[in-house]
Amino acid sequence: MEPEAAWLPWDSQALVHWSMEPGNLEMANWTMEPTVWAPGPSMESESTEVFVSCLQTSSVPPTSTGEKLMVDQSSAQQELELDFDNIVIKIHSDPIHMFEKAARDFKDGVDTMRMKIHRYPATIRSLGELYTIPTTVAIGPYHHGRDHLKPAEKVKHVAAYHCIRESGCSIQEIYDTVVSIANDARRLYDSNIVDGISDDDFLPMMFYDACFLVQYMLTCTTSTGGLPQMDPALRSFFDANDDNIYRDIMQLENQLPWRVVEAVMRFRPVPLTEFVASVRGCLQDRKIPDEKPFVLIDGNSYDPPPHLLGLLRYYIVGRSDAKLPSLPETEAISFSVSAMELAEIGITLTANETTTELIHMGVKKKKGHLFAELSLAPLSLDDTRASLLVNMAALELCTTPSFQDADDEASAVCSYLLLLGMMVDREEDVHELRRRRLLQGGGGHTNKAALEFLTSLQGLRLGSRYVRTMEEIESYKVRRWMSTKVHAFVYKNMKTIMTIVSSTAAVVGILGTLKSLKVIH
Template sequence: MADLTGRSMEPPAAAWPPCGFPADWSMEPLWIPGYPADSAMCFQTHVPSSSSGGQLQQVQHAAAIAPNLAIQEEEDEEDNDEEEEEAQYKMEMEIHDPIQVFTEATHEFKVDIDMRDMKIHRYPASIKRLKGSYTAPATVAIGPYHHGKDRLKPAEKVKHVAANHCIMESGRSVQEMYAAVASVAGEARGLYDKDMVAGIGDDDFLPMMFYDACFLVQYMLTCTSGGSEMDPSLRSYFDGNDSDIFHDIMLLENQLPWLVVKTVMEFRPVPLEEFITYLKDGLQDRKLTEKKSPILDDSYEPPHLLGLLRFYIVGRGNTKRNLLPQTESMSFSVSAIELAEIGITLTANKTSELIKMGVKNKRVLFAEISLSPLSLDHARASWLVNMAAFEVCTTPNFQAVDDEESVVSSYLLLFAMLVDREEDVHELRRKRLLQGGGGLTNKEALDFFTSLQGLPLGSSYIRIMEEIENYRVKRRTQTKLHAFVYKNLRIIVTVFSAVGVLAGIFGSLMSLRRRS
């Protein structure tokens, strides 16, 4: 296997055994599943002879090679001198040939850009203004970015247990499974930020990939029927920490390349349709009694678990922007009060797919903005933020791509546009756009949405702004009439009430006059 630069990506010779044993030792189990790769719980299977004859042969062998040691040392010194001269020559070439340095840097930059969709990204600046609870893991580190932090170390022991059960349930050997992960680890390393993995050697990186993938696969199984026969103690841990684990594995910086997860799944399969179905309606408290499993798109290769779930939660559809009449100007923001004034109401649709958003005309004087409803708590808020961060990192120009590429950002910005006060949040609850009573308070929801105003404008958001402006222009007279009625409704009601009272009084007087 080779990377984009043509370099070999075969696992290093030290990839197995992970305990530092010589490569020519027996391939019998050298590592006890469920324990760290550098643990002392290793054992050798090649046992030297304990007889005196065997010891004598070893002594004789040592004596036989002694005369050659001096010659070998001289050859080693010559080799070292040649290596130093070569390194010095390369350094001088770099100093005297800057074009080569620039060319290499340009090539490396292009490779990074070309692999942008598959990278494990760091948080963009527009997201970093949020609280740490939306961006940092609280229970488990997946991948190298948060690996080794003290608060996350207790979960490392659970990873060993998960690896042990994953191996046993697969019915395959630990060597075969570990070697498979090691074979893709070189490619996986290239998907992380180079500065973050520069100081991590293969002796640490390969076991990290293996343990983290086993942990994720075992957790995914708990969300499906495949986890029904899981070890009770491990299942108890996953169930007891479900919300925290789910929060952590949905963080942008806490991802594992999907090719590593997929490699372990080849040994311990996970019913992905069932797993995605379980999580697809996770943004809403209201669940359908009969869930329809999504049809997996074989053409889509996810970069990681967050990208996989985002793909199916966003949904696909015919979202090509309609050509609307040109207007003199257009506002990229409108308040809920302004919408109400011109006769546009807010409506919660019946789908869980975020892409189903837009403006629909209803009768002559009215229209509605339809959005997928949201049950907002800390976990779902974090989930949405990290999917939006993923969009920002992988889509440099939201207006140059289809709506699907920036749907989450558009969805969040529409909510942010509609709220300026806690009363606006309450109005969204009244309209059933925000659902549930056990999530964020009105103040917390307001703080969350207003903190997202640094997100770039998604194409769905811009399309809806265009549709609002087009509605306003095409129905200028009607919208002005509706705005007048909306602003003066109380006065109009009062006047009509007064007119009704006067009419009643006048009618009574006329009746009395006729009788007289």
């Protein structure tokens, strides 16, 4: 009698155990034990077919214990090892379909890489919890449930209440709209985390977190619908915890898909232009005079942001429309140079006085000047801004596999941090950055704290603008080798030269005095 046919998944290598009685072949205690396929030169590619929909055996009985019985099937050839106690069927599946599935999954991951809510890469996680663990509020599932973040969960309910009341719509209408988006948002998170969260927990989490973010964004605006109409109790919470909340919602692992936030904003609009304008210059204390009015770019002109961090990073980095000239090839290039070395060859450090956007960095020669300058956007450094910079750099590392094959904007934060870190080895170097107004403000990080922060980031991947700046420095040294050598000699021997000049001036003065006395005599 033939055993009952059974479906086997194509990707299961299995040992199927059977028991039989003399004269009768019956299936008993069906079990499947995974085995591992290992590639080898003797793989029998013709012996099996991946899509095995059933097991069909012939009724040829064994003649003795341990006798092997070859069973010919319509779609594949299976090898059976039978004895009177057990029959073992070993299925050799063609592994190419497993590779095809892996390739499809990998491509799907690459296609959605820009929109995913990423986990921290090892280089960023090693910097410590100050930059990677929220202190006040959890947004999304990665840090949800931490004990120290639970008090903010009640505030989320309050924020949801005010979003609903101020929208004039029913809770069911708003919630259903969020759910229609949030159902697809699950795939943007790490499956190792969200697979263990039921929809009964995940979907309300998306709703409450989106309402919280919408109400917080309203605190950063003053136009119609912003602060003047906000509930005083809710506003007091946001005001009292403003720095911590801002730092938390700018962390890479503490993000909500932007489409989920937009779903709530359909009912409770936020003056988005005013909000972005209020925070995009957050890296500086001093504002640029006569800066052009901020205009939010039309959503049809660029890809939608993945989340709030991605949205603000886009405007903090900015865009560079100017086409950079090609540089002549050089025999060698150094990927690190100190501030002292720059000063020796006549390149001075300057703060960009026309913009706060990070993308505008590099070496250029000003009209009417003999030497060049390395210009960067200024920075007022404290814990909140340091965390923002780290998390924007982490986003670049996660979403751009190759910096050199992408636009300069894709790695601008990494380039900016590497250039600042390149210039400091001692606290005196940090003081020099302050003197050059690259580091602004008297508060925030001390020279020691700034030094520790900037030097801790030298493990970042080399951004394309960083590489370009190093090439510009090398090109400058090659093109102006004579003047740079003269400048370096003068720079290194300035004290000696000044002493000689002073001594010479004194001698000339004495000789002039003697000469005048002789004439008088």
